[in-house]
Each structure stands twice: as structure tokens, then as C-alpha cells.
Amino acid sequence: MHVRRFLTASLAAIAVLGAAACGDEGPTDTTEGADLVIYSGRSESLVQGVLDDLTTETGVKVGVRYAGSSELAAQLLEEGDATKADLFFSQDAGALGALGKAGRLEALGPSVADQVIDGFADPNGLWVGTSARARVIAYHPQQAPEAEQMTSVDEILDPTYKGKIGYAPGNASFHSFVTALRVAKGEDGARDWLTRFKANEPRKYDNNVLVLDGVDKGEVALGLINHYYWYERVAEKGAEAVTARIHFLDADDPGALINVAGVGIIKGTDQKEAALKAVDYLLSEKAQQYFADETAEYPVIEGVTSMHDLPPLAELEKSSIDLNELDSLETTLAMLNEVGLT
Structure with a gap:
């Protein structure tokens, strides 16, 4: 009930952000x-491309409801057994x-988790990763060339970047990043970080694509996004047509x-079999x-390579936080509401 109460209370704010990102329809x-x-x-x-194939692959008619991950998690808790x-x-x-913590997921069985790279599945078998992505800092090379040397996200709190940082407050990956802050810094440390981030007057965007647009056009100097948005942009337009760059912090x-x-x-x-x-x-x-x-993401099974020039996943130094520690979404949403970053 604790999880359901917080997530449902946060649903209205997340739904508004999701509707803005998706347009009036x-x-x-x-x-x-x-x-x-x-x-x-x-x-x-x-x-959509990969989900369109599921009807053929499963032999059943597949239907999809698209919305934000946090919004849908809250909706699934609210719907309960009636979903x-x-x-x-x-x-x-x-x-x-x-x-999973709220008891709303079925066990997948060990044969499912065994298919993926270690660390990319729930140890209790309740969920499995399908692709991996890295958090990166997008930066405008003329406005913030020093971003290429950053080793901690704390560096964006410098007052130099006041009004020059873009982020997507309704995005699930941003929520997971904030949860990672809470795990790494503790509740008080994370709240202090978010308070200082808000004091830097970051610019809100509806989604990560628009954050990257903002950096590319020079509306902001820095942006908090996932790596694949930049690689998709480069594949679509060519590297010479993309001003923004991205930086992997390559640190714990x-x-x-x-x-x-x-x-x-x-x-x-x-429909468990399907x-x-x-x-x-x-x-x-x-x-x-x-x-x-x-989608320029990292595959989670061995032996698949990408057409994109991604730095090898195994060679990236990354946060040591276990993905299973990111399950306190309700506390993260409550903290973001409290600080005023929704």
C-alpha cells in the first residue's frame, strides 16, 4: 500500500508531463x-517496429498502450487485478x-534471466532487461567544451551553468538517475543535490529528444540524456550536421x-504463455x-554488435549501483515533488 499510495499520488503530475510530450491527442x-x-x-x-513483429512471433494479436514508464507503473498499481x-x-x-516490490509481476523463470549479461535481470526473476543504455552529458562544444573532462555529475551544479542545463523531468530515465543519486548519496545528500540543481534554474523539456535539440541549437549548454539519442541523431543527419556532443563520465x-x-x-x-x-x-x-x-542501444545478450560506433559496454567505467536498488520509485517521485523538479 505504501508503494501504491506514493505512485498514485504522483500519477497526476507525471500524466500531465506525458501528455505534453505526446501532444494534444x-x-x-x-x-x-x-x-x-x-x-x-x-x-x-x-x-513500434519490434513490437509490430510480436503478432507474427507469438501467434496472437498484440495491442500496445504507450505512455511514460512511471505513469504506467502507477496505473498498473491503481488498476490492480482489474488491469x-x-x-x-x-x-x-x-x-x-x-x-515487483508491490507484488504485481509474475516470476519469469531462471531460463529467461540466464539469456542476458550478468546484472541485467532481477535476481528474483521478476523482470529482465531487453537493452542497455548509458546516462551521458550532452554538451554544446562552443558553450561548454570543458564538459568533455567531467568525471562527476556534481560538476553541473557549478553556478556557471545557471539557466544553461536541460533536463526532462517526466522521463523515467531521469527518475532512475535521481534514484541512483539517493542510493549513492543518501536521502539528505540527494535532496541537497536536487535543491542545488533547481537553484541553477535548469530548463525543462518534455523529453530527451527535445533536450538534445536544445543543446544542439545552443538554447542550453548541457543536457542530461541517454547516449542513444545522440547516436540516432548522428545516424539520421550525419555527424557534420549535429553540433551537440556527448560525454560518458566513465566513473563510478x-x-x-x-x-x-x-x-x-x-x-x-x-496470457502468460504468449x-x-x-x-x-x-x-x-x-x-x-x-x-x-x-535504437543505438546496447544489446543485453552476447554476440550482437551495433552498426553505431558505440564505446564497448565492457570497457565503460560505470556507476557501481545495482539496478535492483532502483526500485524505490515512489520515494524518488515524492522527493522530486518536494523539491519542485516535476
């Missing part, structure tokens, strides 16, 4: 008449962990978090190649 929902219903916190533009969702496809591990720092997108099967579904087939497909070589090439 709201998120896409194709669940009417579907046999297997997926609630996807991953954006339609990123994953029509069979599978939750989350942008981050934190929302999956919150649902919350700003160097390697998180996952992932899936969990909703407790009580009557849902397991969907999970297996998302971990297949074909789907992993899609994530590696189409």
Missing part, C-alpha cells in the same frame, strides 16, 4: 480487441522494480548509470539486433 492505444496487451513506457517511435495489461515494457529498471558516479529497458509479466495474466513468447522474442538475436542498430 495523447498516447497511442491499440489495445482494444487485442489478445496480448502490452503497456509500453518505451516510446512508440523507438519500439487488462499482460506485459509491462519499461524504459527503466526502477519502474519494473517498483511493480550516478551520472554514469548503465540502466536497462526491460519487461515483466503482469501478475494474474491469462507473454513469455514475447519476452523470448525481445531477447532473440533478431530483436537484439534491432535495438543495437535501430
